Amino acid sequence: xxxxxxxxxxxxxxxxxxxxxxxxxxxxxxxxxxxxxxxxxxxxxxxxxxxxxxxxxxxxxxxxxxxxxxxxxxxxxxxxxxxxxxxxxxxxxxxxxxxxxxxxxxxxxxxxxxxxxxxxxxxxxxxxxxxxxxxxxxxxxxxxxxxxxxxxxxxxxxxxxxxxxxxxxxxxxxxxxxxxxxxxxxxxxxxxxxxxxxxxxxxxxxxxxxxxxxxxxxxxxxxxxxxxxxxxxxxxxxxxxxxxxxxxxxxxxxxxxxxxxxxxxxxxxx
Amino acid sequence: xxxxxxxxxxxxxxxxxxxxxxxxxxxxxxxxxxxxxxxxxxxxxxxxxxxxxxxxxxxxxxxxxxxxxxxxxxxxxxxxxxxxxxxxxxxxxxxxxxxxxxxxxxxxxxxxxxxxxxxxxxxxxxxxxxxxxxxxxxxxxxxxxxxxxxxxxxxxxxxxxxxxxxxxxxxxxxxxxxxxxxxxxxxxxxxxxxxxxxxxxxxxxxxxxxxxxxxxxxxxxxxxxxxxxxxxxxxxxxxxxxxxxxxxxxxxxxxxxxxxxxxxxxxxxxxxxxxxxxxxxxxxxxxxxxxxxxxxxxxxxxxxxxxxxxxxxxxxxxxxxxxxxxxxxxxxxxxxxxxxxxxxxxxxxxxxxxxxxxxxxxxxxxxxxxxxxxxxxxxxxxxxxxxxxxxxxxxxxxxxxxxxxxxxxxxxxxxxxxxxxxxxxxxxxxxxxxxxxxxxxx
Numbered sequence: 001x002x003x004x005x006x007x008x009x010x011x012x013x014x015x016x017x018x019x020x021x022x023x024x025x026x027x028x029x030x031x032x033x034x035x036x037x038x039x040x041x042x043x044x045x046x047x048x049x050x051x052x053x054x055x056x057x058x059x060x061x062x063x064x065x066x067x068x069x070x071x072x073x074x075x076x077x078x079x080x081x082x083x084x085x086x087x088x089x090x091x092x093x094x095x096x097x098x099x100x101x102x103x104x105x106x107x108x109x110x111x112x113x114x115x116x117x118x119x120x121x122x123x124x125x126x127x128x129x130x131x132x133x134x135x136x137x138x139x140x141x142x143x144x145x146x147x148x149x150x151x152x153x154x155x156x157x158x159x160x161x162x163x164x165x166x167x168x169x170x171x172x173x174x175x176x177x178x179x180x181x182x183x184x185x186x187x188x189x190x191x192x193x194x195x196x197x198x199x200x201x202x203x204x205x206x207x208x209x210x211x212x213x214x215x216x217x218x219x220x221x222x223x224x225x226x227x228x229x230x231x232x233x234x235x236x237x238x239x240x241x242x243x244x245x246x247x248x249x250x251x252x253x254x255x256x257x258x259x260x261x262x263x264x265x266x267x268x269x270x
Numbered sequence: 271x272x273x274x275x276x277x278x279x280x281x282x283x284x285x286x287x288x289x290x291x292x293x294x295x296x297x298x299x300x301x302x303x304x305x306x307x308x309x310x311x312x313x314x315x316x317x318x319x320x321x322x323x324x325x326x327x328x329x330x331x332x333x334x335x336x337x338x339x340x341x342x343x344x345x346x347x348x349x350x351x352x353x354x355x356x357x358x359x360x361x362x363x364x365x366x367x368x369x370x371x372x373x374x375x376x377x378x379x380x381x382x383x384x385x386x387x388x389x390x391x392x393x394x395x396x397x398x399x400x401x402x403x404x405x406x407x408x409x410x411x412x413x414x415x416x417x418x419x420x421x422x423x424x425x426x427x428x429x430x431x432x433x434x435x436x437x438x439x440x441x442x443x444x445x446x447x448x449x450x451x452x453x454x455x456x457x458x459x460x461x462x463x464x465x466x467x468x469x470x471x472x473x474x475x476x477x478x479x480x481x482x483x484x485x486x487x488x489x490x491x492x493x494x495x496x497x498x499x500x501x502x503x504x505x506x507x508x509x510x511x512x513x514x515x516x517x518x519x520x521x522x523x524x525x526x527x528x529x530x531x532x533x534x535x536x537x538x539x540x541x542x543x544x545x546x547x548x549x550x551x552x553x554x555x556x557x558x559x560x561x562x563x564x565x566x567x568x569x570x571x572x573x574x575x576x577x578x579x580x581x582x583x584x585x586x587x588x589x590x591x592x593x594x595x596x597x598x599x600x601x602x603x604x605x606x607x608x609x610x611x612x613x614x615x616x617x618x619x620x621x622x623x624x625x626x627x628x629x630x631x632x633x634x635x636x637x638x639x640x641x642x643x644x645x646x647x648x649x650x651x652x653x654x655x656x657x658x659x660x661x662x663x664x665x666x667x668x669x670x671x672x673x674x675x676x677x678x679x680x681x682x683x684x685x686x687x688x689x690x691x692x693x694x695x696x697x698x699x700x701x702x703x704x705x706x707x708x709x710x711x712x
C-alpha cells in the first residue's frame with residue numbers, strides 16, 4: 001500500500017511496522033500500514049482528523065494491540081502488547097495532554113513512577129541532579145527553578161519537561177503527539193529546537209502534526225496516512241506543501257507521484 | 271497575561287525573572303534573607319498565602335478570647351493545656367482525613383470507624399471481663415480500624431463506588447456496630463477510670479503527665495535533632511552544588527521551632543492545679559507529635575507519599591507512570607481509619623471511658639474543617655500534615671473559648687461553621703485571582 005518516495009536503501013530502520021491492521025468492532029482503523037522510523041531522524045506523521053495517526057501511535061506505544069502485521073525493533077520481530085513492553089524496548093510517548101501532575105514540581109514529575117531511593121526513602125538530591133543534567137543537556141534553560149510546580153510553567157516549558165521526562169530513560173524512540181498545538185510562536189520554536197536536539201542525540205523521533213509549517217521545518221522524513229492507510233512515506237525533500245495536503249485529503253498526489261522511484265512499486269505489492 | 275519566554279538565543283533576563291518570581295516558592299530562588307522576604311511578599315500578593323491565614327486566625331482567636339473570657343483565663347496555663355488536649359483529637363483525626371482528601375476523596379466515617387476501634391479497646395481492658403493487657407487491646411482496636419479502612423478502600427477502588435456514599439454508609443454502619451460493642455454489657459459502663467495499672471495506662475494517654483525534668487530533656491533532644499536534620503540536609507545540598515535556602519532562613523526556622531517547643535513545655539510545666547501540684551507535659555502531646563512526624567515522613571519522603579500527591583493532582587498521569595492507583599488509594603483509606611482509631615482512643619481517654627453518646631458525625635466534620643481551613647484542597651493534590659495540626663488548633667481554640675464564655679454547643683456549631691466558610695472563601699478568592707493572572711498558560 002502507498003508509495004515510497006525517493007527512498008534510498010539506507011541503514012536498517014530502528015523501528016519498522018509491516019502490514020499492520022487494527023479494527024475496533026466494525027470500524028477498520030488501520031489497513032496494511034507500513035512505517036519506518038530511523039535513528040537520528042525526525043519522521044513527521046501527517047494525516048487528517050480520523051486518518052489513524054493516533055491509533056497507529058497508540059499501537060506502537062502498546063496501548064492498543066494490533067490485529068495483524070508485525071513490528072520490528074532494530075531488525076528483530078517484536079510483540080508490543082502493553083505500554084510496559086514498549087517502555088522496555090525504549091519507546092516513550094509524549095501525549096498531547098502531557099500527563100504532568102500540576103501540583104508536583106519538575107523533578108517530581110520527571111521521576112514519577114521511577115523514583116530513586118536511598119535507604120527506602122526518596123533520594124531527592126540525586127533525582128534533582130539527574131533532572132538538572134537532562135534539562136541542561138537538552139538546553140531547556142528558561143525554567144527559573146527545577147523545584148517549581150509544573151502549574152507555574154508556560155506551555156512550551158511544560159512541553160519541554162514532558163519531553164525531557166520521556167528521554168531520561170535511555171529511550172531510543174520518542175513519539176510526540178501534536179507537540180506544538182496550542183503554543184505561541186516563540187514557544188513553538190523552542191519545542192522544535194528541542195526536537196532537533198533529540199534527533200542530534202541519535203534518537204528516532206516521530207512527530208504527529210497537523211501543522212505543515214512545523215513539519216517542513218523539522219522533519220527529515222514524512223509519512224502520510226489517509227483513511228487508515230499509509231499513502232506516502234519518504235524523505236521530506238521529496239514532498240512539498242501541496243503534495244502533503246493532497247495526500248492528506250485525497251490519499252494521492254499528482255505532484256510527487258511522478259517522482260516516485262522503483263521502491264514504490266515494491267511497496268505497493270505488499 | 272502573556273508570559274515572557276526567554277529563548278536561549280535572545281535571553282531577556284529581566285522579563286524572565288519578573289515572570290518567574292510570581293509563582294516560584296520563595297525558598298527556591300532566594301539567595302539571601304531579604305530576597306526571600308521580598309519573594310514571599312510577592313507570592314502572598316499573587317494569592318498563594320500558604321499557612322499565613324490560619325496563623326492569623328489563631329492569633330485573632332487568641333486575642334479575642336483572651337480579651338472577653340472571664341478573668342482573661344484563656345491564656346492561663348491550665349486552660350492552654352486543656353486546649354491542647356481538646357485539640358489533640360481534632361488534630362489526629364484531621365491528619366488521618368488528610369490522606370483521603372489529598373486523593374480528592376472523602377471519608378465521612380472516621381468518627382465511628384475510630385469509635386468501633388476505641389470501643390473494642392476499652393471493652394478488652396475491663397478487669398471484670400476480658401482482662402487483656404492494654405497494649406493487646408490497643409492493637410486489637412487499631413487492627414479493626416485497619417480492616418474497616420481496607421473495606422472502604424476496596425469498595426471505592428475495586429467496585430468504583432463513590433467514597434462519599436461508601437463512607438456515608440460506613441458512618442451509619444459503624445455507629446451501629448459501636449453501639450452494639452458498647453452495649454455488650456460485659457462490664458457495665460465501659461470505663462477507663464480505675465485503680466488497676468492496666469486501665470491507668472489508657473486513662474493517662476490524655477490525662478497523664480510527664481515529669482517536668484524529663485520533658486525538658488526530651489524536648490531538647492527533639493529540637494536539636496530537628497535542627498541537625500535541617501542543617502545537615504542543607505549543607506549536603508550545598509556541597510553537591512544544589513540550591514539550598516539561605517543559612518539565615520534555616521536559622522530562623524530552627525529558632526521558631528525552638529521557641530514553640532520551649533513555650534509548650536514551659537506552659538505545661540506551670541503548676542495548674544488549684545490545690546496541690548499538677549504540672550508536666552501531658553502524654554497526648556508526644557503522641558500527637560509522633561503521628562505528625564510519622565505521617566509527614568510518609569507523605570514527604572516516601573514513594574507512597576509522592577504517589578498520593580500525584581494521584582490527587584492528575585490520576586491519569588499517575589496511571590501512565592505505572593503507579594498502582596488502587597493499592598495507593600486503598601492504603602490511604604487504611605491510614606485514615608487507623609489514624610481515626612488513634613484519635614478516638616485519645617477521645618475515650620479524655621472522656622475517661624467510651625460512651626455511646628460520642629458524636630462521630632460532628633468529629634468528622636471538625637476534622638475536615640480543620641485541614642480545609644488550614645489550606646488543604648478538597649479537590650485533592652494540595653495539603654500538608656501541618657494543616658491538620660494548625661487547623662485542629664483553630665477548631666479546638668473555638669471549642670475551648672466558647673466553653674469558657676459559657677456558650678453551649680449550639681453557638682460552637684455556628685461559630686465553627688462561620689470560621690470554616692470565611693477561611694475557604696478567602697482561599698477560593700485568592701486562588702481565583704491567582705489563576706486568572708496566568709490564564710495564558712496552557
